[in-house]
Amino acid sequence: QVQLQESGPGLVKPSQTLSLTCTVSGGSISSGSYYWSWIRQPAGKGLEWIGRIYTTGGTNYNPSLKSRVTISLDTSKNQFSLNLSSVTAADTAVYYCARDSWGIGNYYYMDVWGKGTTVTVSS
Amino acid sequence: SYELTQPPSVSVSPGQTASITCSGDKLGDKYVCWYQKKAGQSPVLVIYQDTKRPSGIPERFSGSNSGSTATLTISGTQPMDEAEYYCQAWDSRTVFGGGTKLTVL
Numbered sequence: 544q545v546q547l548q549e550s551g552p553g554l555v556k557p558s559q560t561l562s563l564t565c566t567v568s569g570g571s572i573s574s575g576s577y578y579w580s581w582i583r584q585p586a587g588k589g590l591e592w593i594g595r596i597y598t599t600g601g602t603n604y605n606p607s608l609k610s611r612v613t614i615s616l617d618t619s620k621n622q623f624s625l626n627l628s629s630v631t632a633a634d635t636a637v638y639y640c641a642r643d644s645w646g647i648g649n650y651y652y653m654d655v656w657g658k659g660t661t662v663t664v665s666s
Numbered sequence: 667s668y669e670l671t672q673p674p675s676v677s678v679s680p681g682q683t684a685s686i687t688c689s690g691d692k693l694g695d696k697y698v699c700w701y702q703k704k705a706g707q708s709p710v711l712v713i714y715q716d717t718k719r720p721s722g723i724p725e726r727f728s729g730s731n732s733g734s735t736a737t738l739t740i741s742g743t744q745p746m747d748e749a750e751y752y753c754q755a756w757d758s759r760t761v762f763g764g765g766t767k768l769t770v771l
Contacts, residue, residue, distance in 0.1 A: 589752065589762060589763075589764045589765040590701075590709065590752050590762045590765070591762065592759065592760035592762060595760070603759060603760075604759075605759055605760075606667065606759065639708060639709070643760075644714075646715070648697065649696070649697065649756050650697030650699075650714070650715045650756070651697070651699075651756050651760065652711055652714035652715070652754070653699075653701075653709070653711060653754075654711050654714070654720060656708040656709055656710075657708065658708055659708055
């Protein structure tokens with residue numbers, strides 16, 4: 544079955560760009576009608592949706608992060624990536640990637656999740 | 667911006683029924699899904715499209731959505747169900763509720 548795995552630096556300095564990659568195994572990232580999402584959870588807080596990318600490359604972003612976020616797709620590597628610029632301590636969190644299934648009528652649900660990766664923003 | 671409101675905590679005795687609510691403006695006009703999240707683990711989808719259970723999710727998990735409130739119901743709650751539960755809907759962006767800590771005691 545499809546599995547997702549996040550990878551990237553666990554420590555990022557303030558004002559720099561956080562870059563994470565999600566590798567998809569057990570299926571092609573470009574097959575089927577899926578979105579591929581990034582979500583984060585700061586310690587002691589709830590889940591926060593960051594954004595997503597469709598198999599055709601179209602994106603949706605959380606308005607509160609939109610000015611700093613870029614999500615991209617690399618079908619040759621079966622990966623999608625997150626770039627979050629100008630990070631601060633508030634961006635310290637566990638970051639998850641997920642497969643976002645959807646259907647007619649605007650229903651969406653994330654049915655496959657990565658294990659998550661902890662990113663700390665600190666000098 | 668659209669918001670989903672959940673109670674911070676719900677307590678239930680083993681074997682009893684737990685109900686976790688999620689409220690939002692005209693939420694019944696949207697589709698809701700629910701995730702179970704245990705500490706140190708990834709979220710697990712337990713209900714999608716208001717009422718559907720993914721393969722492998724026990725029948726004791728059920729969902730409903732009407733008016734401005736969606737409800738996740740766990741019948742015959744087991745100690746293993748103790749976790750944080752999040753509702754999610756779409757309103758031009760994915761929106762999560764703040765999460766509800768379910769305690770089974």
